[in-house]
Amino acid sequence: MPRKSERTRQRIVEAANRLFYHKGYNQTSFSDVVEAAGVPRGNIYYYFKTKDEILEAAIKYRTERIAQMLEGWNGSYRTPIERLHRFIDILSNSADAIMRYGCPMGTLNTELGKGQGELQEQAENLFKMFESWLSDQFAELGYAGRARELALRLMAQGQGISTMSHVHSDAGFLLREKEHLSRWLDQLAEGNDDCA
């Protein structure tokens, strides 16, 4: 009967995912996870043999959620500029968490990038999902030739804004810069690409 099992496994993954974000992967212990998941110490080994396996599951979990989110946006918004605006709305919607813990993708990749190459490659795919989706939007907006360039630039801006607001715990900066990004997108949509 894998019914109950699935739910327990899911509880572990979600608790671990949250802890990895809040405390960092290396700073999160097995004990932290089992405590947060409300699972007895030894039971976790039934589902995951190593800590790395938990991280893999957490990354997969994030991957699925992002895919769903992007699909949802494709359905909810008709124009590419609306979708791009929805993307940067993440900054204001998640302002609190970003200030406290930084960008979930960015901080995880940064941490794994220091000597945990195999795992970082998996986390890198989270970025690539956004990049390819953003590229589609820019292409549809009329920037087919520079779609990837613009996508990466937008991602970089988001990362920079997240990092700085995290470092300084400065919500004002985050919101101001998000507005600045918003105006940049509007200029792009109007075809005025002098500043792109």
Added chain:
Amino acid sequence: MPRKSERTRQRIVEAANRLFYHKGYNQTSFSDVVEAAGVPRGNIYYYFKTKDEILEAAIKYRTERIAQMLEGWNGSYRTPIERLHRFIDILSNSADAIMRYGCPMGTLNTELGKGQGELQEQAENLFKMFESWLSDQFAELGYAGRARELALRLMAQGQGISTMSHVHSDAGFLLREKEHLSRWLDQLAEGNDDCA
């Protein structure tokens, strides 16, 4: 005779600083430090009682070097635009290290920002040194009212570019975006601030 001592202490700080950058603070052990510094295991305790103290010393070490660097730039370059360009030249000069390990300041702050608040506050000062220096340059360039805004924006762009090139190990992106930043600075210097 504190002569020899000073040099040993310095060796420890420099080795630790390098390891903290390459491996991260939490992933660096005492053993790593003593091995890299070529100091016997127990001797390190003579200089630093705790690991946190080593980090404090490393941050202080970085602080002094940055201060020297900024002073040097003030002496070497006469115009603010030259100085601003020198700042972003960091990106191309350190391209290799950034690709491998990310921005030294950014990654350290990001790591410490997750549950090590006291230490993060110290690392935050590294950012503030650059910000205040950059503010001075933008003010001198004629943007007195928006100097801090522009300084923070430039820092954020640097952080974003570093993060993205680190995540993807993409030197091309780093150099392209640095050039893009360069053109942005030139536009600012020419008084065309439509895109600022």
Added chain:
DNA sequence: AAATCATTCATACGTCCGTCCGATTAGGGA
């Protein structure tokens, strides 16, 4: 009702960590 197997636990192993100590060496002032 018995057999089976997924799942739940408490507990323990070995390792490495940060920390600390005690003994030893070395070098300059008296």
Added chain:
DNA sequence: TCCCTAATCGGACGGACGTATGAATGATTT
């Protein structure tokens, strides 16, 4: 020369970590 102290070592402490085991539990199937 002797002495005092700065500095150097090797080694060991307790604890936490990731990992592992095996017995107990409970539901489902036959």
